[in-house]
Amino acid sequence: MGSGPAPRGATAARGRTALLAAGLTATTLTATLLAGCAGPTRAPRTAPAPRTTPPQALCAALVTHWAGVVLGAGEGEDATGLDYQSMGLSGDQNEILRAVLETARAVRRTEGTATARESAARDAEARCAARHRSGTPTGGPWQ
Template sequence: MVAACAGAGGGPAGARSTPSPTVTPPEVLCARIVAHWSREVLDRGTYGDYQSMGLSNGQYDILRSVVDAARAAKKREGARAADELVDRQSREGCAARYRSGGQGEGPWQ
């Protein structure tokens, strides 16, 4: 008589235990990319084309707002305050944009 052995994952022998893929919410992805490009713009001092940055028009609007506020904060309070502002306003702007479930009409929104 042959007994079945449990696999390393605790399941039947030969069964694979793979983690389920995780999905990053769009507002989190938006916040990451907006924060990244906001810092790039602050360092370079100039804006690029939103499409070359991989941003939608709406995300680019958030970026411009974040950069304007971060530049002012950097002058008043220093680089650390500007960096914290970039993270906070990127999260807030993207959360507001995706609160209703997604982007507007058209691929550029």
């Protein structure tokens, strides 16, 4: 093997191959960019606006749920083992729950659990609506 220059044809072939590879890379890159830019334009998807629950409906749902849990337990049993804050209730909602349960327990003794649950739901709805009649109470964070 000599140390002389490479044959003229080999150098030219390597140069053409490198030029061809660079051209293909540039063409591919350009096509990719243009395809991304020139594609069909669509309006961005927007999520629907979140639904909000009115405070009186939230109050009624919470009180009705916990009244059902307590009524489902036997007489005198601690159905949940939770205090009102652990149940997610405010102090006023807890007072509503206690009043609803007092009435519902009387109904359960005379008419059964199913009727007591229906009574509790109606009573919770009425009491929560009355509590929120003039807007959201502002007696403090736990009121």
